[in-house]
Amino acid sequence: MTMSDTTAPAAPVVPTRGRLRPLGLDEVRITGGFWGDRQAINGEATLAHIESRLESEGWLPNYDLAVAGTLPEGRRGREFADSEVYKYLEALAWEISRTDAAADAPLEQRFRRVVTRVAAAQEPDGYLNTMFGRPGQAPRWSDLEWGHELYCLGHLFQAAVARHRTRPDADDGLVEVARRAAELVCREFGPAGRDAICGHAEVEVGLAELGRALDEPRFIAQAALFVERHGHGSLREIEWGQEYFQDDVPVRDAEALRGHAVRANYLASGATDVAVEGGDTALLDALRAQWDRTVERRTYVTGGQGSHHQDEAFGDDWELPPDRAYSETCAGIGSIMFSWRLLLATGEARHADLIERTLFNVVATSPASDGRGFYYANTLHQRVPGVPADPDGTSKRASSSLRAPWFEVSCCPPNVARTFASLAAYLATADDDGVQLHQYAPASVRTTLPDGRVVALDIETGYPVDGSIRVTIVDDAAFTLSLRVPAWATDAVLRVHSGDGLAEHPAAPGTVEVARAFRAGDIVELVLPLTVRATAPHPMVDAVRGSVAIERGPEVLALESVDFGSDIGDAVVAGDPVESDGRVVLPVLHRSTGDVVETPLVAYHDWARRGPSTMRVWVPTI
Amino acid sequence: MTMSDTTAPAAPVVPTRGRLRPLGLDEVRITGGFWGDRQAINGEATLAHIESRLESEGWLPNYDLAVAGTLPEGRRGREFADSEVYKYLEALAWEISRTDAAADAPLEQRFRRVVTRVAAAQEPDGYLNTMFGRPGQAPRWSDLEWGHELYCLGHLFQAAVARHRTRPDADDGLVEVARRAAELVCREFGPAGRDAICGHAEVEVGLAELGRALDEPRFIAQAALFVERHGHGSLREIEWGQEYFQDDVPVRDAEALRGHAVRANYLASGATDVAVEGGDTALLDALRAQWDRTVERRTYVTGGQGSHHQDEAFGDDWELPPDRAYSETCAGIGSIMFSWRLLLATGEARHADLIERTLFNVVATSPASDGRGFYYANTLHQRVPGVPADPDGTSKRASSSLRAPWFEVSCCPPNVARTFASLAAYLATADDDGVQLHQYAPASVRTTLPDGRVVALDIETGYPVDGSIRVTIVDDAAFTLSLRVPAWATDAVLRVHSGDGLAEHPAAPGTVEVARAFRAGDIVELVLPLTVRATAPHPMVDAVRGSVAIERGPEVLALESVDFGSDIGDAVVAGDPVESDGRVVLPVLHRSTGDVVETPLVAYHDWARRGPSTMRVWVPTI
Secondary structure, three states: OOOOOOOOOOOOOOOOOOOOEEOOOOOEEEOOHHHHHHHHHHHHHHHHHHHHHHHHOOOOHHHHHHHHOOOOOOOOOOOOHHHHHHHHHHHHHHHHHHOOOOOOOHHHHHHHHHHHHHHHOOOOOOOOOOOEOOOOOEOOOOOOOOOOHHHHHHHHHHHHHHHHHHOOOOOOOHHHHHHHHHHHHHHHHOOOOOOOOOOOOOHHHHHHHHHHHHOOHHHHHHHHHHHHHOOOOOOOOOOOOHHHHOOOOOHHHOOOOOOEHHHHHHHHHHHHHHHHHHOOHHHHHHHHHHHHHHHHHOEOOOOOEOOEOOOOEOOOOOOOOOOOOOOOHHHHHHHHHHHHHHHHHHOOHHHHHHHHHHHHHHHOOOEOOOOOOEOOOOOOEEOOOOOOOOOOOOEOOOOOOOOEOOEOOOOHHHHHHHHHHOHHHHOEEEOOOEEEEOOOOOEEEEEEOOOOOEEEEEEEEOOOOOOEEEEEEOOOEEEEEEEEEOOOOOOEEEEEEEOOEEEEEEEOOEEEEEEEEEOOOOEEEEEOOOOEEEEOOOOOOHHHOOEEEEEEOOEEEEEEHHHHOOOHHHEEEOOOOEEEOOEEEEEEEEOOOOOEEEEEOEEHHHOOOOOOOOEEOEEEOO | OOOOOOOOOOOOOOOOOOOOEEOOOOOEEEOOHHHHHHHHHHHHHHHHHHHHHHHHOOOOHHHHHHHHOOOOOOOOOOOOHHHHHHHHHHHHHHHHHHOOOOOOOHHHHHHHHHHHHHHHOOOOOOOOOOOEOOOOOEOOOOOOOOOOHHHHHHHHHHHHHHHHHHOOOOOOOHHHHHHHHHHHHHHHHOOOOOOOOOOOOOHHHHHHHHHHHHOOHHHHHHHHHHHHHOOOOOOOOOOOOHHHHOOOOOHHHOOOOOOEHHHHHHHHHHHHHHHHHHOOHHHHHHHHHHHHHHHHHOEOOOOOEOOEOOOOEOOOOOOOOOOOOOOOHHHHHHHHHHHHHHHHHHOOHHHHHHHHHHHHHHHOOOEOOOOOOEOOOOOOEEOOOOOOOOOOOOEOOOOOOOOEOOEOOOOHHHHHHHHHHOHHHHOEEEOOOEEEEOOOOOEEEEEEOOOOOEEEEEEEEOOOOOOEEEEEEOOOEEEEEEEEEOOOOOOEEEEEEEOOEEEEEEEOOEEEEEEEEEOOOOEEEEEOOOOEEEEOOOOOOHHHOOEEEEEEOOEEEEEEHHHHOOOHHHEEEOOOOEEEOOEEEEEEEEOOOOOEEEEEOEEHHHOOOOOOOOEEOEEEOO
C-alpha cells in the first residue's frame, strides 16, 4: 500500500470539517468477499469493456475530431457523452490507486492516453466540450436546460480530484485541465457573470470537491452560488415542470427530493458540501430533513429511488409502484453520494444503513456477473420475461429487463465502475478518538489519528452470507472502535476477545463502541443476526398493500419464476420464510392450483442471472 | 327532425354488413337527462370555446398563413394541430344535425367559414397540411413517425363523412376537399406507391368510412393496405419500441392492444372496419380476441386505458396502477370507437357494456361543468391536491389534477365535443326484426325497418340516478325490441305494460328481447337494480390488492378529501356502502385516529368539481 504524499486522504469526499474524517484508498483496502469479488470483476472486465465502448461508440474519438477540426460533422453520442469519458477516467484513477499500479503499468498507460486526447481538445480559455461552441455547433451555454456542459465539467472535476488525491505528483495534466475549466466556469458564471445554472446538477459537487482538493475557495464559492441559484425558475418550463431540474423551489426551502432522481441527489450532495464548507447549519438541517422525508416516503425497500419512467423522477410521497420502479442505478449511486456526505457531517448510522441497503440492492444488482452488462433501471416486479440485449448493440435505457452491455444514455456503467473502484473509501472513517466501521467486508484499515496514534485493523467476515464480523487489532493502540449495527439487527451481539478473556454485550441498532487500550491480537467481533424476515409495507404505500418483502440481513430477496415454476403472478405467501441448507425458502401457494410449494428465494441483486424470468420482491399475502 | 336524403344513416360508422345497423342522428335524439345536459353544454359552451382557442392558438390561422404564403415562419402549434380543426368541424357537423340548424343559422355559418379557410390551403394535387411541403418546411411524408400528416387527413375524412351524412346536399366543399386528399393518399401510398404507414393510426378509420360514405371501394382498399402494413417495422425504432406505433406485430397476429393507447384503439377501429368490409373473419376474430384480453387485463374499472405516462401507453397485462393511470380521455373515446364497431359487427352486449362504463367514467369525467375545461389524463388516485389551471393559459397534458381549458397537445377537447355531438348515434341500432337499445337516456327513436315497418319509441328514464327505463311505443308495429342488461345488473326485471295487462320477467345480464305486435301506448320497462356494490379487484391486479371500488349502476364512485375531511391516504373501509338520502355513504376508518366516519362518496366523473382535492377510487380494506 503506497502512502500518498498529499495530506488529504485518497478519497472522493474530503470535507474540511464535520463529525467524521474519511479514510482514503491508501488507508482502507477491501481484501475479498462480496465486494472484493465485484471490485476484481470491475477491474478485470468492466473498465476495459467501458473503454472499448467509449471508443466504438465514438465518444472518445469525439475529442480527436475536435482537435482535427472536423466537428460537428463526425460527432457521435448524446449531449452528455463527454461525461462518460470523465467518469471512466475517475474510475481508472481509483483503480490505479486500489491496485497500486506502477507508472508504467497498463492501467496507468490507458489513463494517460485518454487524458492526452481529452486535454488536446481543451480550448485556450479553458472551455472543454465536444458538443458546443465550434463553427456549425450551437454556441457555448446556449442550451442550459439540456446541453449538459456544466454537468460534463463536474465529472471532469471529480476525475481530477481522484487523480490529484491518488497520484498528486503525476504529470499527466488532468488536474490542470480541470483547474483551467473551473476557472472558466467561475469567470462565466460568477457573481458578475451569467446568473444561470445547468439543467443537470453535478458541477456543484465537482467544483466543491475540486476546491477542497486544490485549496481553491473560489471554486467552493462558485458551487455555493450554483446551489443557491436553484429553485428560482431560471430554466425554461418543460412538460414535467421545473421540479425536474430542481429549479422549482430553492434548496433550503424544499421538503423532499423531487424531480429527476439523479439530478436531485447530485444537487443535494453538492449542497451538503457547500453547507459543510460554509458552516451553513440551516442549509444542512434542510438537507437532513429532505433526506429523512425522502427515505421514509420516496424510497423503495431496495434503497432505489425514482418511481416515474417518464421523467426518471421521484413520485409523490408514498408513490412507490414496484412494477414501475425506475430506480435508476445512477440514482442509487447519487443517493449513496448524498448519504455519505451526511454521514461524514453528522456521524448518524442511519445514513450508513441506507448506503448499505442501496449498495447491496441497487448498485450490486446492476452489473452482470461478467462485468460487461448492466441494469439502467431496477424494477421490483417483472411480469413478462425480458429479451436478451444484443451483445454488440446499444440498448434503450429501460426497455429490457435483462442486463445490457451499453445504452444510448450510458451513464450507469461508468458510474458503477467509479463506485466499485473507490468503494473502500466508504467502509470506514476516523475521528480524534478512533475509527468507525460503517460497511462490512474483509478489509484492512491502517490510519494515523491526529495525535499520532496508529490504528491498524484487519477485518474478516463472510458477510452478508454470515453475520460475524471479526476485527483483529494488528498493533497495540488505545482508541475507540465504533461499529454500525444496522436498524434491522435487533439481536446483535458484540464480543471482545482480549487478554482479559471474552466479554459479550448486546449491541442495539445504531452504533456500538469499544474504547480501550487494545493489544495486538485482540479481536472485536460483531455478530449480526441474519434471521430471514418478512417486512410489511408502510400502510401508506398503496401499491404493495397486502404483500410482504422477504429480507435477510442487508439483502432484499426476490421470488423468481425460475424457482416458482410458473408465472409469479400466481403466488401467494402461505407461511413464514425459513432458512434451509443455506437457502431461504418460502412456502408459496399457487393460487390457480391450490398447491403450496416450498420455493427458494434469490437475492434481488441476483435476479435474472439465470436467464429471462418473471420476478417479484413484494409477494401477496392475500 | 329532418330526414336526410342520403340513404345511409346520419351516423359516424355505417358498415355495409354486420349484425346490427346503426341509426343516425335523424333517427335517434337524446331529449334530456344526464347525456342531454352534457350535449347542451357542449353545444352552448364547448364548441365556441374550442373555436376561440383554435383561433387564438394560431391553429386555424395556420391555414390563412398557408394561403398568404407566409409559412413556415408564422406557423404555430404541434405537428398535429390541423387535426384539431378537423375534429372541431366534425363536431360542428354533428351539432348542426343534432340541433337541426338551418342553412343560415350561426352554427352553419361557423362551419362554412372554417371550411372555406381550410379548403383554400389545399394544394392543387389534393395535399393538405400546414406543417410540411412548402419552401422552408420539411418535405411531405418525410417524417412518418412523428409528422402526423396522414393522421390529420384521417380526421379530415371523418369530418367530411359527418357532413356528407348529415347535409348531403351542402355546397360548402368539405367533402370534395376530403375526396381530393383521399385520392392523393391512394396515389402516394397505394400498392404501387410508398410502402409506408403513419406513426399515428387514424387514416385507416377515416379512409374506410369515407369510402363507405362516398361508395369508393379504393379508399377502403387503401385503409386495408395501411392496416396490413402495420407490424412490419417500417417505422424507425424509438425509445419506447415499435409497439408504440403498433408497428411491432401485424394486426392479425397481435394478442392484445399495446403501445400508445389512442393509436392502438384507432388502429383497431380501422382494422375492424376493413375486416367487416372485406368479410375477413380471421382478422375480425383476431380483433375480438384482442378486445377480450385488453378489457380483462389492461383496462381500469373506469373503462380507462393506458397505464404509462411516459409513452401514453398500455402496460403489461394486469399493470393497472390507479395513481399512475394515464387513462387519456382520447383513449377512452378510441375504446368506444373500437367497441362500437365490434358491437355493430357481432351484436354482443359486452361491447355496449364497456361503452357505457367508458362514457360515464372517462368521457363524462373530462369536461368541466361549464364545458370550458377538460381532463386530458384521468387518474384514479390523487395524493396531492391539484393546482388550478391558468384560465387563459395552455396546460401540460397531465401535469395538473384539475381540468384545464387547453393543452399544448389539445386532442381531447375536440374529441369530447365530436363524441357528445354525435352521441345519439350510439344509443340504438336496428336489424331486420326490430330495434336494439344499448345505452339508456331520455330519447326518441324513429326508424323504418327494411321491410317498411316503422318503429317509433319514446324513452323516459332518470338513469343513472334511477334504474327504471320506460320505453313507450308510439305507433302500432310488430317488431322485436331488444334491451341491454348490463353485466352488473344481476336482478334486473322487465315489465311489459300492454292491453294484455302487466307481464313481468327477470332479465338476466346480456340482452332481453320483447317480440310482439306492439300497440301505441304499450310500455316496455326495464328496471335495473342500482344497488351500490363493493367490487374486489382481480387478484392479478397487484396495485389495488386489499382494496375495493364502490360502484352504483354504471357509475364508479370515489372517496374525495372534501368529504373525508383529511388526506384520503388515511382511509380504510370499515363497513358496507349504503344509500342514504340519495347519496352513497361508506363507513370509513381514519387509520391515524381510529375514528369511523360515515363518508359520502361522489361519482368519479364529478371529482374535483368542488375544488382541489385528494381522491381515490380504490379504497383499502386492510
